[in-house]
Amino acid sequence: MPGGGVKHLHIVAHGNRDKDGQLEYIGAVQDVTQRRLSEEALGKVRSELAHVARVTSLGALTASIAHEVNQPLSGIITNASTCLRMLAADPPNVDGARETARRTIRDGNCASDVITRLRALFGKKGATTEPVDLNLATREVIALSSNELQRSRVILRAELAGDLPPVTGDRVQLQQVILNLLLNASEALSGVDDRPRQLVIRTEREEGDRVRLTVQDTGVVIDPQNLEGLFDAFYTTKSGGMGMGLSVCRSIIESHHGRLWAAANDGPGATFSFSIPRGLEGMTGPHRLGAIRTPAVTDAAQVMRNP
Amino acid sequence: MVIRSLVSVVDDDESVRESLPDLVREFGFAVKAFSSAEEFLASDCVGQTSCLILDIAMPGMTGPDLQRELTRRRLEIPIVFITAHLDATVRPRMLERGAVECLFKPFSDTALLEALNAALRVN
Numbered sequence: 001m002p003g004g005g006v007k008h009l010h011i012v013a014h015g016n017r018d019k020d021g022q023l024e025y026i027g028a029v030q031d032v033t034q035r036r037l038s039e040e041a042l043g044k045v046r047s048e049l050a051h052v053a054r055v056t057s058l059g060a061l062t063a064s065i066a067h068e069v070n071q072p073l074s075g076i077i078t079n080a081s082t083c084l085r086m087l088a089a090d091p092p093n094v095d096g097a098r099e100t101a102r103r104t105i106r107d108g109n110c111a112s113d114v115i116t117r118l119r120a121l122f123g124k125k126g127a128t129t130e131p132v133d134l135n136l137a138t139r140e141v142i143a144l145s146s147n148e149l150q151r152s153r154v155i156l157r158a159e160l161a162g163d164l165p166p167v168t169g170d171r172v173q174l175q176q177v178i179l180n181l182l183l184n185a186s187e188a189l190s191g192v193d194d195r196p197r198q199l200v201i202r203t204e205r206e207e208g209d210r211v212r213l214t215v216q217d218t219g220v221v222i223d224p225q226n227l228e229g230l231f232d233a234f235y236t237t238k239s240g241g242m243g244m245g246l247s248v249c250r251s252i253i254e255s256h257h258g259r260l261w262a263a264a265n266d267g268p269g270a271t272f273s274f275s276i277p278r279g280l281e282g283m284t285g286p287h288r289l290g291a292i293r294t295p296a297v298t299d300a301a302q303v304m305r306n307p
Numbered sequence: 308m309v310i311r312s313l314v315s316v317v318d319d320d321e322s323v324r325e326s327l328p329d330l331v332r333e334f335g336f337a338v339k340a341f342s343s344a345e346e347f348l349a350s351d352c353v354g355q356t357s358c359l360i361l362d363i364a365m366p367g368m369t370g371p372d373l374q375r376e377l378t379r380r381r382l383e384i385p386i387v388f389i390t391a392h393l394d395a396t397v398r399p400r401m402l403e404r405g406a407v408e409c410l411f412k413p414f415s416d417t418a419l420l421e422a423l424n425a426a427l428r429v430n
Contacts, residue, residue: 066393070411074322074391081330085333
């Protein structure tokens with residue numbers, strides 16, 4: 001356009017032969033620039049929100065992270081101290097020193113892995129699209145939060161389906177949803193003292209090429225009437241909470257063309273589940289996540305190429 | 308032959324059970340490692356242990372649980388608690404309960420040696 005602006009057009013055309021056998025096209029051109037801009041703005045707001053929610057959960061996880069990092073650091077310092085003492089002995093214990101030096105390197109790598117996992121989870125970046133092994137993603141979240149769960153005396157049982165196909169989506173965003181569901185469930189169990197604080201996380205294949213993840217707690221009894229309200233922005237039962245967690249989770253799952261819902265258990269507690277389709281066809285660029293798909297554009301483009 | 312004092316290490320973290328005994332052995336003590344409080348209690352080392360290096364947070368029986376159980380059995384083993392949780396209120400609480408020392412991971416070899424020496428003086 002004059003001035004360097006870009007207009008986005010949506011063209012649909014239909015080819016037909018008239019009674020003389022002449023090819024003719026009937027079509028419509030629609031200016032969708034405004035829609036594209038709103039979509040981009042929405043995507044940006046969504047990723048800002050996701051970042052806020054990540055940082056909020058970071059606070060809850062600080063103790064757990066300190067533990068995760070201190071554990072290998074402790075190994076590094078102990079092994080290196082032992083190594084020096086073995087070398088200083090007369091005669092020096094070279095084999096022992098070599099072994100402790102090897103362990104020092106291994107523990108250093110462990111610490112660095114923790115940092116890599118954290119950066120992936122809390123770093124700020126836009127949504128990306130890649131094949132995600134939901135079981136692996138879940139295990140990483142469990143590893144990060146296991147200490148927090150142990151501290152809250154929560155017993156976590158993971159039932160991860162062996163035949164789970166990969167899904168297409170943003171691994172970090174999905175992990176953030178899983179983390180949120182886990183921490184929420186753990187919190188729901190904090191008042192439970194008369195029975196084990198049990199938590200089940202389950203992945204399974206669903207009909208219609210979908211994959212489902214479920215987090216089930218045995219916490220407080222929930223009034224089914226209140227279930228939908230949980231997903232509203234700023235709904236919170238926590239004194240320090242912003243009430244963004246579940247609302248952001250739902251928006252993330254919806255951008256994966258999935259569904260996130262809660263159900264009261266027959267017994268105490270609640271079950272949170274999300275279900276997402278295995279693959280999102282037509283998703284190529286990183287910005288396509290959450291955008292409205294317009295396959296008509298490709299069809300029309302093909303028609304226009306061979307008039 | 309010199310009979311070396313036995314130090315028992317109880318920690319659910321495998322890397323601690325692997326690294327700490329070597330260091331304690333370098334200090335000149337005999338050492339045994341256990342992955343849980345239950346395993347330690349079931350062993351024949353309880354009566355011979357001169358000092359216990361004990362992790363606070365463990366699944367099942369925790370460090371303080373084991374301390375209570377030993378007190379109940381009238382076994383006065385000096386305890387050096389170790390923990391990876393940075394909580395400043397833990398140390399005074401543990402010392403009040405009769406621990407010799409409470410070290411936050413990561414701790415230095417000299418801090419550990421001082422704690423062990425203090426524990427054996429109690430003995």
